[in-house]
Amino acid sequence: MLTLLRTIGAGFLGFLAGTGRLVMFAATAISHCFRPPFYFRLIGRQMLDIGYYSLPVVGMTTLFSGMVLALQSYSGFARFSAEGAIATVVVLSMTRELAPVLAGLMVAGRVGAAMAAEIGTMRVTEQIDALTTLSTNPFKYLVVPRIMAGTLMLPLLVLTGDIIGVFGGYVVAVYKLGFNPGTYIKSTVEYLEFIDVASGLVKAAVFGFLISLMGCYHGYNSRGGAQGVGAATTNAVVSASILLLIFNYIITELFFAR
Amino acid sequence: MSTSPKIRIRGLKKRFGSKQVLNGVDLDVGIGESLVIIGGSGSGKSVLLKCILGLITPDEGSIQIDGEETTGLSGRERERVMRKFGMLFQGGALFDSLKVWENVAFGLIQGRGTAKAEARLVALEKLAQVGLTEAVAELSPAELSGGMQKRVALARAIATEPEIIFFDEPTTGLDPIMADVINDLIAASVKELGATAMSITHDMASARKIADHIAMIYEGRIIWHGAVAEIDNSGNDHVDQFINGRAEGPIQMQVTRP
Numbered sequence: 001m002l003t004l005l006r007t008i009g010a011g012f013l014g015f016l017a018g019t020g021r022l023v024m025f026a027a028t029a030i031s032h033c034f035r036p037p038f039y040f041r042l043i044g045r046q047m048l049d050i051g052y053y054s055l056p057v058v059g060m061t062t063l064f065s066g067m068v069l070a071l072q073s074y075s076g077f078a079r080f081s082a083e084g085a086i087a088t089v090v091v092l093s094m095t096r097e098l099a100p101v102l103a104g105l106m107v108a109g110r111v112g113a114a115m116a117a118e119i120g121t122m123r124v125t126e127q128i129d130a131l132t133t134l135s136t137n138p139f140k141y142l143v144v145p146r147i148m149a150g151t152l153m154l155p156l157l158v159l160t161g162d163i164i165g166v167f168g169g170y171v172v173a174v175y176k177l178g179f180n181p182g183t184y185i186k187s188t189v190e191y192l193e194f195i196d197v198a199s200g201l202v203k204a205a206v207f208g209f210l211i212s213l214m215g216c217y218h219g220y221n222s223r224g225g226a227q228g229v230g231a232a233t234t235n236a237v238v239s240a241s242i243l244l245l246i247f248n249y250i251i252t253e254l255f256f257a258r
Numbered sequence: 259m260s261t262s263p264k265i266r267i268r269g270l271k272k273r274f275g276s277k278q279v280l281n282g283v284d285l286d287v288g289i290g291e292s293l294v295i296i297g298g299s300g301s302g303k304s305v306l307l308k309c310i311l312g313l314i315t316p317d318e319g320s321i322q323i324d325g326e327e328t329t330g331l332s333g334r335e336r337e338r339v340m341r342k343f344g345m346l347f348q349g350g351a352l353f354d355s356l357k358v359w360e361n362v363a364f365g366l367i368q369g370r371g372t373a374k375a376e377a378r379l380v381a382l383e384k385l386a387q388v389g390l391t392e393a394v395a396e397l398s399p400a401e402l403s404g405g406m407q408k409r410v411a412l413a414r415a416i417a418t419e420p421e422i423i424f425f426d427e428p429t430t431g432l433d434p435i436m437a438d439v440i441n442d443l444i445a446a447s448v449k450e451l452g453a454t455a456m457s458i459t460h461d462m463a464s465a466r467k468i469a470d471h472i473a474m475i476y477e478g479r480i481i482w483h484g485a486v487a488e489i490d491n492s493g494n495d496h497v498d499q500f501i502n503g504r505a506e507g508p509i510q511m512q513v514t515r516p
């Protein structure tokens with residue numbers, strides 16, 4: 001019994017210590033975001049990598065989500081003759097929920113993993129130590145560009161995803177289910193409010209921050225060779241995905257639970 | 259020995275888990291002196307250098323650079339002291355995302371704010387000194403042989419002409435002729451730049467060539483420290499065994515004999 005308690009206690013303390021380290025890491029990273037020198041070229045390259053090269057994945061995911069949403073809600077809503085609502089259902093679900101969450105999860109898998117692997121390899125091959133000896137702060141050089149780019153680019157990706165998702169719904173509704181194009185577009189914008197899109201973009205910014213933070217954190221603290229880097233990569237993706245879903249709930253609560 | 263040493267270490271201790279790697283190191287390195295540290299594999303030579311650089315935080319003891327205590331420094335203060343240092347890492351630690359010349363020019367461009375074109379010229383000059391051509395400068399580190407990587411790392415360590423240079427096994431993995439070229443280069447760097455150097459090597463020929471003084475580390479302490487001319491008459495059994503490379507003697511390797 002005592003050993004059980006001890007194990008639980010040790011686990012809990014370990015969890016607290018880990019959280020503390022992560023918060024310290026995040027605080028250091030954020031404080032460096034506002035102090036020169038800034039590596040604009042590196043920020044640009046990360047923005048390109050996160051924003052531009054994630055477009056295909058995010059585009060495909062949101063396109064098919066929008067399409068399936070139209071299809072599902074049509075066959076479901078037909079039971080109580082509410083087919084007219086599908087344009088609204090598609091646009092609200094996409095902007096508020098699906099585009100940010102799906103894009104976030106996709107980018108976590110693509111970008112978060114790459115960040116952890118790259119920084120982790122630099123850690124275990126002493127490249128991060130070498131940066132320090134060459135008068136370059138590894139936080140400013142490695143972490144800040146990634147976190148800035150992640151936080152700035154994910155909203156843009158999600159905005160694109162919103163449009164593509166709504167377009168997917170439109171295609172299915174008009175060409176498959178025989179809706180009138182004009183009516184569909186009209187009901188898409190009719191009930192859409194600014195806050196629907198805005199809340200999705202706020203989510204996206206927070207997700208982008210979390211994904212790059214977890215990628216950098218796990219990479220930066222990786223230990224012991226290829227296996228350590230592999231573990232860092234997995235941990236980055238898993239922890240980013242879980243945190244993302246938790247914060248998705250919290251932000252939704254803050255925006256809409258009134 | 260100079261009255262005010264460049265580097266002054268007192269009672270330095272560091273343990274990893276249950277392994278006491280450094281157990282009270284006392285060491286002085288005078289201005290413009292070239293000290294070679296010898297000692298068995300795993301005796302803590304690399305750890306000692308990293309402690310001085312602040313890459314590893316020691317458990318106890320004092321490290322003074324130019325009379326300034328550096329063990330408690332962080333942030334900008336630490337960066338200021340780091341500017342005095344150049345380091346050749348045992349594993350090279352080249353930035354694999356950058357070209358060879360960008361690696362060599364890194365400290366100049368990022369650390370000193372030198373213009374890119376000018377830094378490139380300096381890099382090419384340093385690369386020529388270690389026997390690498392302009393064609394090699396455009397390659398990425400992964401395309402080089404082990405010995406070439408080592409020479410690039412050496413060029414990077416001396417490119418900013420630092421006051422204190424650490425060489426962790428500069429000639430390991432080089433052919434005997436190139437090793438001798440590198441020995442000359444290290445000796446010249448110390449003489450011409452007036453730099454203070456600490457080198458680690460297992461190669462006694464190299465040690466005799468580049469050292470003014472030699473210190474031997476054993477079981478976490480400096481057991482012998484003297485001028486290079488005295489090494490053959492050190493009167494220390496450990497040193498004798500080491501420099502003559504005998505398996506029999508007071509130092510026992512933890513191996514099972516067939």
Ligand SMILES: Nc1ncnc2c1ncn2[C@@H]1O[C@H](COP(=O)(O)OP(=O)(O)OP(=O)(O)O)[C@@H](O)[C@H]1O
Binds near residue numbers: 279297299
């Ligand atoms: N980051 C670390 N974490 C845990 N143990 C470490 C770490 N760095 C070094 N050690 C341990 O410290 C000891 C000394 O390592 P160090 O690299 O200084 O050896 P060395 O004298 O440079 O050996 P070699 O000549 O083989 O390079 C080793 O037993 C090593 O396992």
Ligand SMILES: [Mg+2]
Binds near residue numbers: 303304305348426
């Ligand atoms: Mg070593």
